[in-house]
Amino acid sequence: MSVTVHTLGCRVNQYESQLLAEKLQAVSDQALVHVVNTCTVTALADRKSRQLVSRLRREHPTALIVAVGCGVRGGEERLRAAGADLLVENRDKMRLVEVIELFLQGRTGEGNGGWATLDEERLSGAEPRVRAVLKVQDGCTVGCTFCRTWQVRGPLRSKTPQAARAEAESLARAGHREIVLAGVNLAQYGEDLPSRPSLIDLLEALLEVGGVRYRLSSLSPDGLTDGLIALFAWERRLCPYLHLPLQSGDDAILERMGRPYTVAECLDRARAFRSAVPGATLGADVMVGFPGEDEAAFARTVDALAALDPLNVHVFRFSPRPGTAAARMTPRVPPREAARRAARLAALADGWSEAAQERFLGAEVGVAVEEKQGHLAWGRSENYLWVEVRGRGATRGTIVPARLVERADGRLVGVMVDRTENG
Numbered sequence: 001m002s003v004t005v006h007t008l009g010c011r012v013n014q015y016e017s018q019l020l021a022e023k024l025q026a027v028s029d030q031a032l033v034h035v036v037n038t039c040t041v042t043a044l045a046d047r048k049s050r051q052l053v054s055r056l057r058r059e060h061p062t063a064l065i066v067a068v069g070c071g072v073r074g075g076e077e078r079l080r081a082a083g084a085d086l087l088v089e090n091r092d093k094m095r096l097v098e099v100i101e102l103f104l105q106g107r108t109g110e111g112n113g114g115w116a117t118l119d120e121e122r123l124s125g126a127e128p129r130v131r132a133v134l135k136v137q138d139g140c141t142v143g144c145t146f147c148r149t150w151q152v153r154g155p156l157r158s159k160t161p162q163a164a165r166a167e168a169e170s171l172a173r174a175g176h177r178e179i180v181l182a183g184v185n186l187a188q189y190g191e192d193l194p195s196r197p198s199l200i201d202l203l204e205a206l207l208e209v210g211g212v213r214y215r216l217s218s219l220s221p222d223g224l225t226d227g228l229i230a231l232f233a234w235e236r237r238l239c240p241y242l243h244l245p246l247q248s249g250d251d252a253i254l255e256r257m258g259r260p261y262t263v264a265e266c267l268d269r270a271r272a273f274r275s276a277v278p279g280a281t282l283g284a285d286v287m288v289g290f291p292g293e294d295e296a297a298f299a300r301t302v303d304a305l306a307a308l309d310p311l312n313v314h315v316f317r318f319s320p321r322p323g324t325a326a327a328r329m330t331p332r333v334p335p336r337e338a339a340r341r342a343a344r345l346a347a348l349a350d351g352w353s354e355a356a357q358e359r360f361l362g363a364e365v366g367v368a369v370e371e372k373q374g375h376l377a378w379g380r381s382e383n384y385l386w387v388e389v390r391g392r393g394a395t396r397g398t399i400v401p402a403r404l405v406e407r408a409d410g411r412l413v414g415v416m417v418d419r420t421e422n423g
């Protein structure tokens with residue numbers, strides 16, 4: 001089977017696409033198959049999923065076009081109209097090989113199975129990348145009012161520490177030096193498992209695997225416990241960067257969103273992390289234009305972000321999702337005003353990022369090399385700084401020590417540290 005898997009959306013989707021590609025490669029059928037791993041986090045994501053399906057249909061008129069994942073439920077009609085032959089929801093995503101084979105035999109709708117456990121999902125990671133993604137959690141029961149993800153991702157499921165450790169071992173053997181732990185809501189890791197292991201238990205099991213460093217994709221502030229901060233404080237192989245989905249700096253808006261923390265609690269967690277963990281940096285997700293967000297609420301969001309001193313901020317504009325409580329909420333913020341607020345935050349975020357980067361001038365960091373050209377290389381440090389590394393010997397996929405010497409043309413420049421000089 002000649003298969004191409006196209007991915008939209010988050011790191012969980014990226015992991016699943018890699019796994020699907022590995023599974024489908026093993027199938028020896030002649031069919032030409034394009035799989036679109038869809039996303040539904042915003043109306044734009046839905047539209048992009050459909051556009052990709054229709055482009056593939058145009059470019060490959062005889063291919064089997066399969067739309068899978070988060071954008072399928074509720075999007076069936078429009079995905080079919082865009083040219084999808086087969087639609088597969090998240091529940092059956094890991095059974096895609098079987099579903100496609102049944103479809104090619106003209107047997108559709110057979111064998112809709114239960115939700116696979118995450119221990120059944122195991123990436124070999126045969127094609128080395130700089131950074132491997134390891135999915136350890138799925139589902140969410142928080143039920144934020146603006147979110148469709150929890151509605152399409154099924155029940156809470158966590159990968160046991162043992163299974164995650166074994167998978168990390170094969171990823172390390174395959175040459176990955178950094179592993180990003182991904183989930184729909186990592187703060188709920190382990191809640192579904194009989195022994196209820198915590199994120200700390202998971203990380204301690206993973207740290208038994210040598211030669212790799214670990215990064216959390218993102219963590220809701222309510223999941224950032226003192227115990228977890230303590231582990232980050234002394235374990236240098238845990239990357240000291242946390243991406244916090246803050247969403248708003250106004251408590252009334254957070255309550256309307258159904259978020260499980262207050263602004264003060266989030267800032268307290270951020271301060272605790274930054275003061276305890278050497279080289280700590282933070283990133284944040286924020287949503288502007290949520291129904292009821294007035295100028296004062298927006299100003300509080302700006303203040304909260306400034307207090308976080310973020311290295312990067314992902315700004316989203318509220319997108320009413322069908323079937324969510326927030327889609328029925330009023331008063332709506334006019335799109336032009338939401339756009340103005342998003343632009344303002346993006347401009348401020350550049351300034352915050354510059355200040356956060358400059359704090360590390362003179363420091364030595366470990367850069368995971370993603371790109372290389374001559375004696376220049378580029379990559380992310382453990383605390384997620386984007387660094388241009390000058391010096392010979394940096395190869396793609398390795399982690400090289402670099403001393404940050406200056407900021408030039410908007411980026412940090414580091415000089416490779418020759419370990420021999422330090423003996």
Ligand code: SF4
Pocket residue numbers: 140141142143144147148149150184185
């Ligand atoms: S925490 Fe909220 S936004 Fe995140 S997946 Fe769960 S319901 Fe959605």
